[in-house]
Amino acid sequence: DVKTPEIIEKMRVAGKIAAQALREVGEHVRPGITTDELDVIGHEFLLDHGAYPSTLGYRGYPKSLCTSINEVICHGIPDDTVLRDGDIVNVDITAFIDGVHGDTDATFLCGDVDEESRLLVERTHEAAMRGIRAVKPGRALNVIGRVIESYAKRFGYGVVRDFTGHGIGTTFHSGLVVPHYDDPAATTIIEPGMTFTVEPMLTLGTYEYDMWADGWTVVTKDRKRTAQFEHTLLVTDDGHEILTLP
Numbered sequence: 001d002v003k004t005p006e007i008i009e010k011m012r013v014a015g016k017i018a019a020q021a022l023r024e025v026g027e028h029v030r031p032g033i034t035t036d037e038l039d040v041i042g043h044e045f046l047l048d049h050g051a052y053p054s055t056l057g058y059r060g061y062p063k064s065l066c067t068s069i070n071e072v073i074c075h076g077i078p079d080d081t082v083l084r085d086g087d088i089v090n091v092d093i094t095a096f097i098d099g100v101h102g103d104t105d106a107t108f109l110c111g112d113v114d115e116e117s118r119l120l121v122e123r124t125h126e127a128a129m130r131g132i133r134a135v136k137p138g139r140a141l142n143v144i145g146r147v148i149e150s151y152a153k154r155f156g157y158g159v160v161r162d163f164t165g166h167g168i169g170t171t172f173h174s175g176l177v178v179p180h181y182d183d184p185a186a187t188t189i190i191e192p193g194m195t196f197t198v199e200p201m202l203t204l205g206t207y208e209y210d211m212w213a214d215g216w217t218v219v220t221k222d223r224k225r226t227a228q229f230e231h232t233l234l235v236t237d238d239g240h241e242i243l244t245l246p
C-alpha cells in the first residue's frame with residue numbers, strides 16, 4: 001500500500017529515533033553486560049524521545065527489544081544472560097511514535113570475535129544492503145530475495161525462509177511479505193510510496209530452525225551461528241530511501 005506524504009514524513013521521524021536507539025544500545029554491547037540491561041537502555045532511549053517500543057506486549061512479547069545471540073536467529077528475549085567475549089549479538093528495536101513504526105536491527109561484535117563469525121556479520125550486512133539497493137519502482141518484490149540469496153550462496157550460507165521482511169507504517173506489520181530468498185510467488189510490483197523492511201538472516205549452516213520452550217526464541221537446527229541486519233525503507237520515484245539511519 002502506498003503511504004501519504006504526511007505518513008511518510010512521520011515515518012522518517014520514527015525511523016531516525018529507532019536508528020538512534022539501536023546505535024545507543026549497540027554502544028553498550030560488551031562482555032559482562034546482560035541483555036536485560038540492554039533492554040532497559042533501549043526502552044529508556046525510546047521513552048526519552050517520545051516514542052514507545054512496538055514489541056512490548058506485541059502478540060504477548062514481554063520486552064522492548066529483541067537480543068539474539070550467536071545461534072539465535074531472531075526474537076531472543078532479553079534476560080539475565082551475560083554477554084561473553086566473542087559473541088555476536090543482534091539487537092532488534094522498533095520505535096512507535098505519532099502513529100507510525102520504524103523497525104531496525106543490527107548484529108554487533110562483542111569483544112574479540114573469530115574470523116568466521118566476523119565474515120558472517122560483514123557479509124550479512126552487505127547482503128541486506130544489496131537487497132535494499134535492488135529496490136526500484138516497476139521491479140517485482142522477489143528481486144530483493146534474488147540478490148540476497150545469490151550473494152549468500154557465494155559463501156555457502158543458509159538463507160532463513162520462514163521469517164521475512166514486511167510492510168510497515170501505521171501498523172508494525174502490514175500484509176506485504178518480503179522474502180529474503182528468490183520466491184517466484186513474490187510478484188508484487190514495487191511502487192513509489194511503499195514502505196517495508198528488508199531484514200535477512202544468514203546462517204553458517206542450515207536455515208532450518210528450532211523454537212525454544214519460551215515460544216519466541218528461534219535457533220538454528222545445527223546450532224551454528226547466524227546474523228541479521230534490518231532497515232525500514234521507502235520506495236522513491238528513482239529507487240529507495242532508508243528511513244532507519246541515525
Ligand SMILES: CCc1ccsc1-c1ccc(O)c(O)c1
Binds near residue numbers: 058
Ligand atoms: C518480538 C516482536 C515480534 C513478535 C512476533 S514477530 C516480532 C518481530 C520482531 C522483530 C522484527 O523486526 C519483526 O519484524 C517482528
Ligand SMILES: [Mn+2]
Binds near residue numbers: 069071088225226228
Ligand atoms: Mn544471531
Ligand SMILES: [Mn+2]
Binds near residue numbers: 092093103105230
Ligand atoms: Mn525489527
Ligand SMILES: [Mn+2]
Binds near residue numbers: 103165166230
Ligand atoms: Mn521487522
